[in-house]
Amino acid sequence: MTNPANGLEPLFNAPTRLQITAFLSGVAEAEFAVLRDMAGVSDSVLSKQLSALSDVGLVELRKSKLDGRQRTWAALTRKGRKSFAAHVAALQQLVQMAARAAE
Amino acid sequence: MKDETDIQTPDEALEMAKKSRAAAADAGKKPLVYHLALPAIVGCLIASFALRDGLQLAVTAATMALLALVLWRVRKRGVWVGNLRGAVSYLLASLLIVLTLAAMFAIFWLKRTYGLDWPAAAIGAALFPVMVAMSLVWEKLRHRDLTGKMS
Numbered sequence: 001m002t003n004p005a006n007g008l009e010p011l012f013n014a015p016t017r018l019q020i021t022a023f024l025s026g027v028a029e030a031e032f033a034v035l036r037d038m039a040g041v042s043d044s045v046l047s048k049q050l051s052a053l054s055d056v057g058l059v060e061l062r063k064s065k066l067d068g069r070q071r072t073w074a075a076l077t078r079k080g081r082k083s084f085a086a087h088v089a090a091l092q093q094l095v096q097m098a099a100r101a102a103e
Numbered sequence: 104m105k106d107e108t109d110i111q112t113p114d115e116a117l118e119m120a121k122k123s124r125a126a127a128a129d130a131g132k133k134p135l136v137y138h139l140a141l142p143a144i145v146g147c148l149i150a151s152f153a154l155r156d157g158l159q160l161a162v163t164a165a166t167m168a169l170l171a172l173v174l175w176r177v178r179k180r181g182v183w184v185g186n187l188r189g190a191v192s193y194l195l196a197s198l199l200i201v202l203t204l205a206a207m208f209a210i211f212w213l214k215r216t217y218g219l220d221w222p223a224a225a226i227g228a229a230l231f232p233v234m235v236a237m238s239l240v241w242e243k244l245r246h247r248d249l250t251g252k253m254s
Contacts, residue, residue, distance in 0.1 A: 019122075038126050
């Protein structure tokens, strides 16, 4: 059996980053305000978390104008999608191992 | 407000990811009018081949403007669902493309061989319910995919 810890992405340990990534895994891209409302965090917290994900190439940020206002759109990169899938698989493996150990 | 340094167990982390994906499923859900608008636009575009050159151009321009309006409305919602998910989604999308291409081929062939214009209108009208059904099925599959077991 492979070590599940190998698939874990340390950046996803922060709940807000995990929420953002999980949400983005279900859409092509989402606007800043939608992510903020979904995660229930302030603008500054979301901005910080998105930057952390973007700095390592897990999330791609893009600015575009809509109705005369500049908006930020976030999307998971291919690397981000792979990392998230591996992270979820590792978590599931850990849960299974814990369940087996409890039996 | 949550503490970003909260420590989670694997169970809690999975549950949180599941909730966020369910939120994505709901956020990407489109109103019924969208499921009707896009097939209507494509149907009109195909049916316009039955019209004479000048009128066809006007209908094409109008449908393109309508398409831009629909896409702008969708984008205003702040969530863009462009990615196809899962093998069934790919199958549905491929089927739609094949159907549309076959329809276009049939229209050109009937016009060229028999000089018939009306098949374009008939095919455009016939494609409308098929595309509405496909759009609704695709959204249902996407919702099931995002709210089901994570893999």
